[in-house]
Every structure is written in structure tokens, then in C-alpha cells.
Amino acid sequence: MTEPTKPPTKHPSLNPLPLKERMKVPRQHMLEQAPLLRATNFTEVNLGYSEELARREAQRCLECAKPQCVSDCPVGVKVKEFVELIVAGDYLGAAAKIREDNVLPAITGRVCPQEDHCEGGCLMGKKVQPLGIGYLERFVADYEQRHLDIRNVAKATPTGKKVAIVGSGPSGLTAAGDLVQKGHQVHVFEALHEIGGVLVYGIPEFRLPKAIIRQQVDYMRAMGVVFETDVVVGRTVTIDELMQEEGYDAVFIGTGAGLPQFMGIPGEHLNGVYSANEFLTRINLMHAYEFPRYDEPMLDFRGKNVAVIGGGNTALDAIRSALRLGAGKAFILYRRSEAEMPARKEEVKHAQQEGIEFQVLAAPIEFLDDGKGWLAGARCQKMALGEPDASGRRRPVPIEGSEYEIPLAVAVIAIGTSANPIVQSTTPGLNTNKRNYIEADPMTQRTSRKGVFAGGDIVTGSATVILAMGAGRRAAKSIHEYLTSPGAW
Amino acid sequence: MFKILHAEFLAPGIKRFVIEAPRIAHKQKPGQFVILRLYEQGERIPITIEHSDPERGTIGIVVQSAGKTTNLLNSLNAGDSILDVVGPLGKPSEIKDFGTVVVMGGGVGTAMAYPTAAALKRAGNRVISIVGARNKELVILEKELREVSDALMLTTDDGSYADKGFVTDKLRQLIENGTRIDLVLAIGPIPMMRAVAEMTRKERIRTIVSLNPIMIDGTGMCGGCRVLVDGKSEFACVDGPEFDAHRVDFSVLVQRNSMYRTAEQKSMEDFQHEPEKQLETVRARQTGTCALQGGDR
Numbered sequence: 001m002t003e004p005t006k007p008p009t010k011h012p013s014l015n016p017l018p019l020k021e022r023m024k025v026p027r028q029h030m031l032e033q034a035p036l037l038r039a040t041n042f043t044e045v046n047l048g049y050s051e052e053l054a055r056r057e058a059q060r061c062l063e064c065a066k067p068q069c070v071s072d073c074p075v076g077v078k079v080k081e082f083v084e085l086i087v088a089g090d091y092l093g094a095a096a097k098i099r100e101d102n103v104l105p106a107i108t109g110r111v112c113p114q115e116d117h118c119e120g121g122c123l124m125g126k127k128v129q130p131l132g133i134g135y136l137e138r139f140v141a142d143y144e145q146r147h148l149d150i151r152n153v154a155k156a157t158p159t160g161k162k163v164a165i166v167g168s169g170p171s172g173l174t175a176a177g178d179l180v181q182k183g184h185q186v187h188v189f190e191a192l193h194e195i196g197g198v199l200v201y202g203i204p205e206f207r208l209p210k211a212i213i214r215q216q217v218d219y220m221r222a223m224g225v226v227f228e229t230d231v232v233v234g235r236t237v238t239i240d241e242l243m244q245e246e247g248y249d250a251v252f253i254g255t256g257a258g259l260p261q262f263m264g265i266p267g268e269h270l271n272g273v274y275s276a277n278e279f280l281t282r283i284n285l286m287h288a289y290e291f292p293r294y295d296e297p298m299l300d301f302r303g304k305n306v307a308v309i310g311g312g313n314t315a316l317d318a319i320r321s322a323l324r325l326g327a328g329k330a331f332i333l334y335r336r337s338e339a340e341m342p343a344r345k346e347e348v349k350h351a352q353q354e355g356i357e358f359q360v361l362a363a364p365i366e367f368l369d370d371g372k373g374w375l376a377g378a379r380c381q382k383m384a385l386g387e388p389d390a391s392g393r394r395r396p397v398p399i400e401g402s403e404y405e406i407p408l409a410v411a412v413i414a415i416g417t418s419a420n421p422i423v424q425s426t427t428p429g430l431n432t433n434k435r436n437y438i439e440a441d442p443m444t445q446r447t448s449r450k451g452v453f454a455g456g457d458i459v460t461g462s463a464t465v466i467l468a469m470g471a472g473r474r475a476a477k478s479i480h481e482y483l484t485s486p487g488a489w
Numbered sequence: 490m491f492k493i494l495h496a497e498f499l500a501p502g503i504k505r506f507v508i509e510a511p512r513i514a515h516k517q518k519p520g521q522f523v524i525l526r527l528y529e530q531g532e533r534i535p536i537t538i539e540h541s542d543p544e545r546g547t548i549g550i551v552v553q554s555a556g557k558t559t560n561l562l563n564s565l566n567a568g569d570s571i572l573d574v575v576g577p578l579g580k581p582s583e584i585k586d587f588g589t590v591v592v593m594g595g596g597v598g599t600a601m602a603y604p605t606a607a608a609l610k611r612a613g614n615r616v617i618s619i620v621g622a623r624n625k626e627l628v629i630l631e632k633e634l635r636e637v638s639d640a641l642m643l644t645t646d647d648g649s650y651a652d653k654g655f656v657t658d659k660l661r662q663l664i665e666n667g668t669r670i671d672l673v674l675a676i677g678p679i680p681m682m683r684a685v686a687e688m689t690r691k692e693r694i695r696t697i698v699s700l701n702p703i704m705i706d707g708t709g710m711c712g713g714c715r716v717l718v719d720g721k722s723e724f725a726c727v728d729g730p731e732f733d734a735h736r737v738d739f740s741v742l743v744q745r746n747s748m749y750r751t752a753e754q755k756s757m758e759d760f761q762h763e764p765e766k767q768l769e770t771v772r773a774r775q776t777g778t779c780a781l782q783g784g785d786r
Contacts, residue, residue: 191708193526193533193573201710230575232708236512260712262722269722269741271748275712281705282713286532292759295532295558296705297752373744420709422727 014088017059027129028057035353039323042205042289045350046110049139051091057132058086060124068121069133074470075174077101079118079133086136095144098137103177103220104170104469106145106212109138111203111313112466113344145215150222156183161483164189164248166233166423169197170465171254171456173217174472175479176225182480186224187248189231194285197256198457199465201285202277204317206324207347210284234422239430239452250451250479253438254472257457258420262413263309267367272299272375276314276414283321302326305407307378309333309364310414311341312462316351318412323354327410331357333364335383335396361385361396365403367411377407416462423458437461445475450489453479490775491525491574494547496566499629500622502554503597504563505539511546513538513576519604520582520699520731523550524707526573527561528774534558535704535726537601537676538577548574551600551629557756557767564768572775578707579730582697586613588671591663592638593619593656593685595677599630601699602676607637609674615639617668619659621677625650657684670694675734679743686734696734700725702745717741 017025031047032038038045049057061083069079077098085094098105114120114134122130161184165172168190180186194200196213221227231237233255242248260275262268282288286296306327308319311334323330332351334341337360341348352358361383370376382402385394419436431439431448438447438454445453455471457463482488495507513523522537539549554560565571582605590609594602599620610616618638622628623646635641642659643651652659656677663670673696675685682698689696702725704714709727716725717738723729760767 191575192706193575201706230573231512232575232578235576235578235708236516259709259724259727262712262715269715269717269738269745271744278705278711278713281711286705287530291752292755294530295756297532297749297756299748300751373741373747420727422708 013063014084015059015061015063019062022060022062023124023128025056025060027060027132028053028135030132030135032350035350035355038206039320039354042321042324044209045206046138048142049135054086054136054139055089058083058136061087061131062123064123068123069118069131072117072121073101074117074466075101075473077118077137082140083131083133083136086140091140091143092148094140095148098140101473102469103174104216105137106141106216107170107199107208108466108469109134109136109141110208110212111199111344113464115345117466145212150219153219153222155224156181158185159183159483161185161249162187162247163479163483164242164246164251165254166239166251167191167197167254167256167456167458168195168217168227169199169254169256169456169468171256171468171472171475172197172252173220174469175252175254175455175476177220177223178473178476179479180220180223180225182476184480184483185226187226187228189233189237190227190229191232192285193229195227195229197254201281202314202317204280204284204321206320207317232422234426239423239427239449243451249483250453252445252472252475252479253423253447253452253454253458254456254468255420255423255458256468257417257462258422259418260413261416261418263364263415265364265366267369267375268413270367270369270375271373272408272410273367274410274412276308276310276318276412277417279318279412280314280321283325289321289325298325299410301410303328304409305329306410306412307331307333307359307364307406307408308412308414310416311336311343311360312414312416313343313347313464315412315414316343316347316356318414319356320351320354322410322412323356329357330355331359333362333378333380334358334360335363336393337361337385340393363396363398364411367408368405375408375411377405378411379403379405417457419458419461427452435461443474444478445471446478446489451482490570490572493565493567493569493571496569498563499551499600500627502563503551503600503627503629504554505549505551505600506562506565507547507549508571508574509546510548510574510576513574514541514546514548515543517541517548517577518581519584519608521577521579522707522730523548523574523576524578524704525562525571525575527558527565528572528771530774531572531771532558533573533705533707535578535701535707535730537699537701537730538604539600540604551597553597556753557760560757560760560764561768561771564764565771569772570775575707578726580728582608582674582731584608584612589615589617589669590672590674591617591619591660591670593621593660593673593675593677593681594630594634595621595656595675595681596623596627597629598677598681598699599634602674603630603634603637605674606634610637610639617663618642619644619656621645621656621681622650623647655684656681657688660685660688664688664692664694672697673734674698679739679746682734683739686737686739690735697731698734698737699730700732700737700742701730702742703748716745
């Protein structure tokens with residue numbers, strides 16, 4: 001005789017606010033540095049929620065029966081549950097709830113494009129401002145960092161399986177965190193001297209402080225993940241050597257978006273023309289803005305005209321960094337209109353507050369020489385929007401006879417990246433697509449090589465931190481299946 | 490952290506280091522380089538690998554004092570450490586039997602040309618080496634290079650040792666004597682490599698140069714090391730460091746290498762003002778985020 005399965009008991013809501021009152025409470029603003037002040041420093045723009053603000057914001061949650069915020073999250077964070085724990089005042093519990101699905105909450109709380117995922121799916125957003133899920137995630141993650149002793153982090157029972165993670169960016173860290181929680185021995189290889197990949201070299205201090213990344217990495221060390229810097233997989237050691245000589249049972253490749261794209265227009269070699277990757281790496285990884293305390297040099301930006309070409313988050317990070325280096329006039333040159341800009345909305349707003357000028361529907365067609373090999377300006381062309389292209393965005397069409405010149409001391413090219421060939425070219429049998437990105441199954445992240453998985457920008461091309469984390473998460477799940485069920489390939 | 494096992498001056502301002510770096514020693518091929526960073530506040534600089542010993546797990550580099558970082562590095566001794574050494578980077582030299590190869594080393598470039606010369610010799614080539622230095626004191630690796638060369642020619646700018654003149658004078662002699670040359674490899678200061686390229690272009694002799702532009706990550710990620718080759722941007726770190734000399738725009742290379750001259754001069758002045766204190770900082774600030782290396786694995 002079987003007992004009838006009981007429906008899960010629905011506990012009464014802990015939220016003291018009646019449902020109908022919740023929509024009346026406005027979305028709580030996060031404190032931020034004043035625009036004119038922050039434009040002169042590299043300290044974080046957003047200052048975080050107080051407990052009071054966090055609880056007031058959390059109480060706005062409508063506690064939907066089928067929360068869209070959860071299904072719209074690439075890693076499936078249980079938003080409704082962690083928000084309810086904030087309402088109850090159990091912040092460490094809320095952090096633990098997020099960590100079940102996301103090992104980098106302090107990072108995603110800061111850089112995730114929430115409007116495209118959780119907050120974009122929030123029911124409240126249809127009528128009023130959506131729930132501040134990103135702000136709340138950041139609040140509990142920061143609270144956890146202040147109050148949790150990482151020595152108490154639980155370690156899983158070892159399985160005896162070894163996994164190598166190539167690259168310590170968002171996809172690699174996520175895969176490492178998920179796999180170590182399953183008891184696998186996880187070793188992360190990083191080419192640079194700091195752990196974090198694009199989080200460290202790409203995203204500036206004013207948006208994602210390095211200390212935050214270090215704390216998240218320390219947490220992963222406490223869980224048992226081993227990190228090794230200064231290893232360029234493909235050069236220092238190959239995937240085959242890792243598997244055959246060093247005994248790794250599986251490998252995850254998360255090497256990220258590799259080579260910066262240039263525009264192929266005259267004058268790109270002039271002094272003063274940078275790729276966004278170089279410009280940001282100098283500032284973020286190498287601390288060039290702290291020269292001469294740090295040795296890495298940077299040009300003198302004070303009072304100069306600086307333009308960044310592009311409309312993504314990288315472009316905004318670059319131009320806002322240029323402003324902080326003292327640029328006299330800092331502007332974005334983007335060939336489509338503001339509506340098509342792929343950047344996070346909050347960053348566009350912050351940049352505008354800080355005095356960044358947006359010259360949209362315009363693109364440079366030549367960089368001009370001052371006669372001594374230095375950049376003097378750019379010849380630009382105006383654009384109109386035509387029919388939508390493959391990306392679904394309206395294609396920019398040059399307007400004939402619309403050319404104009406602007407004086408410039410520095411130009412930063414932020415138009416995207418192409419695949420870095422190092423791992424692909426040194427791993428026989430690893431299939432790549434036409435553009436040389438690694439081919440991986442979109443659900444299992446398996447590549448054409450047995451035991452080798454890949455995810456993040458090296459598979460999809462430039463995307464976002466959270467999408468890379470989603471890939472790391474799927475890869476970890478499928479690596480775990482591969483390692484624990486014989487014959488699973 | 491990478492331990493310096495041995496350090497000795499080969500000439501004034503030119504020092505050779507043997508560094509414990511097992512992974513790199515295991516993989517290095519002639520023509521490749523490492524990027525190193527001395528301490529937490531340090532910059533990353535590329536240096537060609539002079540030799541490697543996979544059994545001992547060591548690599549050798551030869552460093553000429555030029556700016557702050559190289560001066561600091563050359564102040565370090567056996568027992569000291571370098572915070573980061575990453576490599577081997579870049580494409581290895583093409584090694585096969587070309588026939589007769591002229592290997593030209595200018596100044597410290599001689600140390601970079603040496604491993605390739607040795608490999609070319611082992612591949613069956615007739616190797617003619619031409620080594621140039623400013624003066625007698627600065628001639629390095631003469632004995633080593635002689636051992637792997639069928640002929641060795643030496644010049645000093647001031648005539649204080651061997652023949653007075655430049656390496657290109659010797660190359661001209663070879664050409665004028667009707668010596669059959671299948672390949673020239675030239676590594677040294679940019680004006681020397683440019684002069685060699687101009688000379689061999691007329692003679693249609695294939696010529697390879699090894700370029701050393703400003704570089705940061707060394708993996709193709711930043712694009713800072715781009716050089717103009719046949720009018721197109723190529724990255725020295727992943728497409729090079731060796732390029733066909735006849736396709737390289739040397740003027741752009743010179744111009745791009747001058748980009749940070751003001752800042753570099755400031756760094757150098759700061760160093761010269763208090764070299765001891767700066768060295769102390771290097772030794773004190775070698776606590777990288779991640780010290781796991783070879784032996785710890």
C-alpha cells in the first residue's frame with residue numbers, strides 16, 4: 001500500500017507587506033558616488049544597500065507562483081527564495097541559497113545585465129520598476145564576505161577524479177566551483193599573473209573592485225580549488241599533456257575572447273591608437289593609472305580628446321576609464337543609434353551622468369597622423385540605419401558626403417574580438433567552426449575530444465559574464481556525469 | 490615564484506640568469522621567449538630564452554640593462570626570485586636544412602640568435618655567424634657561438650676587438666665574395682636589422698628578424714605588440730616574434746617603441762635616484778597571488 005504523495009506544504013509568506021501594497025513601494029535606489037566626484041577616481045561607483053534598504057526592496061517581491069526571474073537566469077539562481085530570506089533577515093542563508101547555483105554572487109550582483117535576465121522577467125516590471133534583484137544579490141554577497149568565516153566552508157568528499165580548468169574567467173571559475181562541490185579535485189590554470197580573466201583585466205575597478213574578485217577566489221580556495229598562474233595552456237603545457245602525463249580525467253576550456261579586432265582602416269598603427277583590450281589591461285591588470293607607484297606606463301590623458309569606438313560594455317568601461325585619467329573631452333563613437341547599444345543600461349546612464357558624450361550613427365574611416373607618427377584626429381562618416389542584419393539590429397549604412405574630421409589624441413577600438421588560436425592549434429582533433437571558435441554542444445558543452453569540454457566566449461564569441469557562467473555551470477554538470485557514470489561519453 | 494639558481498655578468502650591463510622553470514624548460518624551442526614580472530608593482534617584459542635544460546628544469550635568459558625593470562632584474566642574484574615567468578611564448582624558429590645560413594647577432598641579440606644557430610647547425614645547415622658589439626667588453630657568447638658555427642666573424646664598432654665596423658660590412662663581404670646564402674637570421678637593435686633587411690632585399694636573400702615590440706600579456710589578447718607587416722597588423726607575440734624582414738615596416742616599429750619614452754625616463758630616474766631602496770621593494774613585494782610552480786605540483 002502506498003501513501004498518497006502529499007503536495008509540498010506552502011508555508012505562509014514571511015513578508016509583512018500585503019501583496020497589494022508592494023507595487024506602491026518604489027524601487028529602492030542604491031547609493032552611488034556623485035558623478036563629478038567619481039569621474040576623477042577609480043573607486044567603485046555604486047556603494048551598496050544598507051540592511052534597511054535591502055529589506056525594504058526585498059519586501060517588494062510579489063512571490064510569483066512561477067517566478068520568471070528564476071527561469072530567465074542563465075544559472076538558475078533561486079531568486080524568490082533568496083529574496084524571502086532577506087525579508088526574514090537571514091542574509092547568510094540568502095547568500096548560501098544563491099551559492100547553490102552561482103559561485104560568484106558578488107561579481108554577478110555588480111556586472112550582470114539584469115535587465116536582460118532576472119529583472120527583465122520580473123512581473124512587476126510590466127507596471128512599475130522591476131525588483132532590484134541585482135542590487136539584492138550584491139547586498140547579500142557583500143554581507144557574506146563581511147560576516148562569513150571562510151574557514152568554515154564545507155569541503156565535499158573526494159571522488160578521486162581530477163579536472164583541469166583552462167582559464168580563470170567567469171566560465172572557468174563557475175565550472176571549478178561547481179565541480180569542487182561534487183568532490184572532484186580541481187586545478188585551474190591561468191595565463192596571466194592574476195586570477196579572474198576578463199574580470200581582472202577587462203572590467204575596471206570602479207565597476208568591479210579587484211578586492212571583490214580576490215575574496216570570491218579565496219572562497220573557492222577554501223572549497224579546495226587549486227590555482228596556478230603563469231601557465232599558457234597550449235604553450236606551457238598542452239591539453240594532451242594534461243590528460244596523458246598529468247593525469248587529468250577531464251578538461252574544461254574557458255579561455256575567453258581572444259584576439260582584439262581592429263578596423264582595418266588607415267592609421268591604426270599610430271601612437272595613441274589602442275585596442276580596448278590593451279587599454280583596459282594596462283589600467284586594470286597592470287594598474288597604469290597608479291604610475292609611477294606601479295611601473296606600467298600610460299600616456300598623459302590630461303585635457304586630451306579621447307574617443308572610444310564601439311557601443312558595448314567594454315567601450316563604456318574604456319571611455320569612463322579615459323575620463324578618470326583626466327581626458328578633457330571623452331566620447332563614444334558608435335555606428336548605430338543608442339537603442340542598439342549592447343551595453344548594460346545602468347552603465348550608459350552612469351556614463352552620461354559623468355559627462356561622456358555619445359556621438360552615435362558615426363564611425364571613423366581613417367586615423368590621421370600628426371606627421372610624427374602620433375594620432376592627431378579621425379576622419380569620420382555619418383551613418384543611417386537600414387534593414388536589420390543577422391544580429392537583428394538595424395544595419396548602419398554610410399551617408400555619402402557626410403565625412404567630417406575630429407581632433408583626437410587617443411582612440412580606443414572596442415568593436416569586439418576574434419578567437420584566440422593557441423589552444424585550438426595545439427590540440428589535435430578539437431573541432432572549430434569557420435571563425436575558429438571551439439565547437440561545443442550547447443547543452444553538454446562537450447567538444448569533439450573525449451573528456452574535453454568548452455564554454456564561454458571561446459565557444460560563442462564575445463558575450464557576457466553571466467552567459468559564460470551559464471556555460472561553465474552546464475559543463476560542470478556534464479563533466480560530473482562523465483566522471484561518475486562509466487561509458488557516459 | 491621562480492627561483493634564480495645562477496646569475497653572472499657576461500659583459501658590463503649584460504647578465505645571464507639560470508631560472509628554475511620546469512614547465513617552460515620542458516617545452517621551449519629556439520626562437521621563443523618568456524614574459525617576466527619581477528614584483529607586484531612591476532611591468533611585464535618579454536625576454537628571449539637563451540637555452541633550456543628540461544632535465545634540470547631550468548631556462549637561461551640574457552638581459553641587457555636598459556630601463557628600470559632590466560636594471561632591477563640585473564641587480565638580482567642567485568637565491569633571489571622572479572615573481573612571474575610565463576612561456577614559452579611565440580612561434581619557434583623554423584628549423585630545417587636551408588643550406589647555408591648566416592646568423593647575425595648585434596649586441597645582446599647575439600644571445601637570442603645563439604639557440605637558433607645551434608638548432609640550424611644540428612639540422613645540417615652550414616652556419617656562418619656574424620657577431621657585432623660596440624666594443625671588446627660587450628662581445629658575448631663568442632665561444633658558444635663558435636662551437637655551433639662553421640665560420641664566425643666578429644666586428645666591434647670601435648675596433649677594440651676583431652675587425653672595426655658593423656655586422657653588415659661582413660655580410661656585404663660575403664655577398665661580394667659570391668658566397669651562396671640561403672637564409673639570413675638577424676637579431677639585434679632595430680637599425681641593424683633594418684640595415685640587414687635593406688642589403689638582402691636587393692640580393693633577394695630570404696631574411697628573418699626577431700622583433701621585440703612593447704608587449705603586455707604575450708598571448709594575443711591585448712594587441713599592443715602589433716607590427717605592420719606587408720601593410721597589415723600582425724601580433725609579435727602569436728604571429729612572431731620572427732618575421733620576414735622584407736615585409737616589416739621598421740619605421741612603425743621604432744615609432745611604437747617610443748610611445749612611453751617620457752614615462753620610461755621618469756621610471757629610470759626614480760630608479761637611479763635610489764637603486765638600493767627600489768631593489769629592496771622588489772625583494773619585499775614578491776608575494777604573488779599564486780606561487781604554485783613546478784616542484785609544488
